Amino acid sequence: MTTTITVPLYRVAHSRTGDKGNRSNISVIAWHPALWDVLVEQVTEAAVAQQFAQRRPRQVTRYLLPQLQAMNIVLDDVLDGGVNDSLNLDSHGKALSYLLLDMPITVPAHLAQHFGGPTA
Template identity: 85%
Template sequence: MTCATAPTITVPLYRLAHSRTGDKGNRSNISIIAWHPALWDTLVDQVTESAVARQFALRQPRQVTRYLLPQLQAMNIVLDDVLDSGVNDALNLDSHGKALSYLLLDLPVQVPAALVQHFGGPRS
C-alpha cells in the first residue's frame, strides 16, 4: 500500500514571504518574513543556505549564513563578499542589497497546494 503525496505547486518565494535588506561593506543581509505562520515550515525546509548559494551563483558569495527567527516566522540570510568589494566601490549599480533581495525573492519554492490560501504579495 502506498501513500499518496499531497499535490504541490512551484511559486516564486515572494508569494510566501516579503523581504527587508541592508548592506554594509561587502556583506548583504536579506531578511525573509513569512506572509503567514502556516508558510514557515516550507520556508525553513527550502530557503536553505545551499539553495540561496545556488540562487546567487553568478554573484559568487564567499559564504551564505542563515539565521532562523521562528517566533517571528522570519530568517536572516547573510551573504559575504557579494557586493563587488562594497557598495561605494562597486561599478555595478545592481550590487546594492535591496536589488539582491529581488533575486532571492525569485527563488522557486515547492509548496503544498493546500497552503495557497495563505499566500501574499503581488499576483502574477
C-alpha cells in the same frame, strides 16, 4: 499524496535588505505562520548559494527567527567590494532581495490560501 505547486518565493514571503561593506543581509519573512516550515525546509544556505551562484558569495549564513516566522540570510563578499568600491549600483543589498524572492518554492497546494504578494 499531497498536491504541490511551485511558486516564486515572493508568494510565500516578503523581504527586507541592507548592506554594509561587501556583505548583504536579506531578511525573509513568511506572509503567514503556516508557511514557515516551507521556508525553513527550502530556503537553506545551499539553496541561497545556488540562487546567487553568479554573484559568487564567499559564504552564506542563515539565522532562523522562528517566533517571527523570519530568517536573516547573510551573504559575504557579494557586493563587488561594497557600495563605495563598486560602480555597479544594481548589485547592492536592496536589489539582491529581488533575486532571492524569485527563487522557486514548492508548496502544498492547501497552503495557497496564505500566499501574499503580487499574483503575476
